[in-house]
Amino acid sequence: MQYESGQLVIVIEAGRLARNLPLTFIQLLANLIDGCDPNDWIASRSRIIQNIAHPNYRTLAASFLDRWRNDAAEISPQSVCIALLTAAESEKAHREDQSVEIVWTGPEVGVIPLRRTEQALLQLIGSATKRILIVSYAVYNIPRICEALTDAANRGARITIIIETPDRIEGQNTYNTLRALGPSVANCCNVYLWPSEKRKKDTNGKPGILHVKCAVADGHWLFLSSANLTEYAFTLNMELGLLVAGGAIPEQVENHFHQMINAGVFARL
Secondary structure: OOOOOHHHHHHHHHHHHHHHOOHHHHHHHHHHHHOOOHHHHHHHHHHHHHOOOOHHHHHHHHHHHHHHHHHOOOOOHHHHHHHHHHHHHHHHHHHHOOEEEEEEEOOOOOOOOOEEHHHHHHHHHHHOOOEEEEEEOOEEOOHHHHHHHHHHHHOOOEEEEEEOOOOOOOOOOOOOHHHHHOHHHHHHEEEEEOOHHHOOEOOOOOEOOOOOOEEEEOOOEEEEEOOOEEHHHHHOOOEEEEEEEOOOHHHHHHHHHHHHHHOOOOEEO
């Protein structure tokens, strides 16, 4: 991406920090930058980094400082502070607009209204216009979900599905994941699995399993649940989850899995 000016560099990088880090850290970084001397950059950079205890935050701060120095050195410390604090306050307001609903399959006791598991997932898929990410351990007998995914693909949404290895539990509850998704879904989605050679193993050689169950739409909706993509999970089991709309978390979850794909953790089928 080509930047038009140093100002745009700072705006973009400040926004990126604000989306991924707590407001208190952004305020600390802004205060440290406000007191730095651009004419003694090495000492100023070192002082800022030394005052950040969290190792991950320290790495991100160092990256921000280096980007400022290399691509926007003409921007004053005071202007950088304003950009950071503005981005942080904007992100705070955005996060406060977030809504969270409880999603449930199981006995109804009528204490509080609860969204049904399948209903929440169908709403997420039906709301997607750009992209959908689904991660599940088990996939079996989900015609309504498959139909919704096909409709989303026909609308132009890019669909990524990450699954446990097909026939992983053969001999206990045999299923074929790709067959369960159906040809229409398999043909319009990018399907990935976690190869056995990429997994940690215990002392007996038993590998870890992909036990995540979640879905993200357009970086805006996040469905996080104990439920697999199975008819039992939608109708008979006792399952608990959350449907999150807005805020930073849906996009962070989406980015996390796509970064693992880019890093080669998952292999495409």
